[in-house]
């Protein structure tokens with residue numbers, strides 16, 4: 139028996155959460171085209187033969203603009219220290235930036251083996267891929283290997299299992315066989331609702347939203363959830379509710395369907411939208427929402 143911890147680290151939007159879901163073969167981490175989708179460390183577990191893989195998805199590391207952003211970057215940097223091996227994920231279509239170099243320097247500090255993953259190769263030609271490898275060779279040193287893959291189209295993802303396993307040193311499993319996360323159902327429900335908001339809005343809305351479950355009641359055939367969606371401004375509240383409540387209704391229907399699948403039970407969701415001015419600078423409120431180191 140063998141097990142190990144693998145962290146997925148990189149800039150926002152490079153595809154870390156998509157890769158986590160592929161690796162554990164479950165939809166656990168939410169995914170969107172907005173940067174800053176993941177806000178906390180998400181643990182995804184999968185077992186192959188005698189090996190247990192514990193993957194950590196993390197918030198995209200970026201220059202923080204407020205306390206919430208600082209929290210997110212700290213969570214990711216802390217995860218580096220908990221890993222047997224680090225996957226440093228790059229978007230193959232983007233040039234290696236100062237943001238990537240900041241992450242790279244932090245990886246070097248922890249002295250843990252790291253593998254570079256070039257994601258989104260479905261959008262690249264063979265020539266693009268060799269150019270990218272050349273660029274990595276020039277700008278980054280000390281990595282164990284480079285893996286090219288497409289998380290979205292499931293090309294090459296399997297390579298991660300063999301490559302990471304080499305660095306595993308534990309000879310026990312930490313989780314039962316049928317376990318794929320330690321995230322609570324309520325936390326997953328919150329994330330599903332946030333994902334539907336992210337997918338249905340743009341501009342500053344995704345960053346300004348935080349979701350709280352205020353009440354849960356489970357009956358034999360149905361579960362009721364009361365949920366508050368906080369935004370920062372009156373105008374944002376109007377956008378989320380939409381004309382004649384159309385958008386909030388759509389968000390509610392999409393969320394409910396996914397939560398029903400998740401818990402295998404009928405669900406009734408009641409959503410309220412409230413304003414909490416500048417919550418991203420309010421430490422106490424951020425912690426109340428469950429974002430706590």
Ligand SMILES: Nc1nc2c(ncn2[C@@H]2O[C@H](COP(=O)(O)OP(=O)(O)OP(=O)(O)O)[C@@H](O)[C@H]2O)c(=O)[nH]1
Pocket residue numbers: 148149150151152153154155156157168169170171172173174175176177196197198199257258259260261287288289290291
């Ligand atoms: N074409 C293509 N798109 C991808 C691939 N992997 C992810 N994406 C897309 O890239 C966007 C960002 O994906 P996420 O998985 O949310 O990225 P992330 O790194 O977790 O982002 P943050 O949580 O914001 O840090 C989404 O629109 C994905 O569908 C890929 O291999 N190919």
Ligand SMILES: [Mg+2]
Pocket residue numbers: 154155156167168169175176195196197198
């Ligand atoms: Mg993510």
